[in-house]
Amino acid sequence: MKTQQGFTLVELMVASAILIILSMIAIPNYQNYIRRTTCEDAKATLVGASNVVERFRAQNNTYASASLGNYTKSPVDGSAQFNIALVAASSTATTYLLSATPVAGTRLAGTGTLTLSSTGARGATGKLSQIGAWTSCQGI
DSSP states (O other): OOOOOSOOHHHHHHHHHHHHHHHHHHHHHHHHHHHHHHHHHHHHHHHHHHHHHHHHHHHHSSOTTOOOTTTTEESTTSSOSEEEEEEEOSTTOOOEEEEEEEOTTSTTTTSOOEEEETTOOEEEOHHHHHTTTTTOOTTO
């Protein structure tokens, strides 16, 4: 008599149920991780842009006509999730404001804007403000 080899239908269904349960846990956690890292990267890009602008001021004694170099988007080396903008806040260009606005159609579109000023003041609007994004992007 030959013995049959393989899996029974019940064994396959149990394995499938385990995979489905693990997927239901893992996929949302991964999506939250991606949103959090996108937010954290935008904050790091704002700080990097601030360093570029401060270096320009140290060399020229003004923020007028400063450029952001590679820091016009976040992430710097990938597809843009945030657009970074530099706004001279005074006619004498002694202050500036950097803002990070989510690109339409991306993970964080419509969640608000992150800002960083020449005095180091950090701000946020919308949901980014509600969760205290400069402290932690947890819960975005």
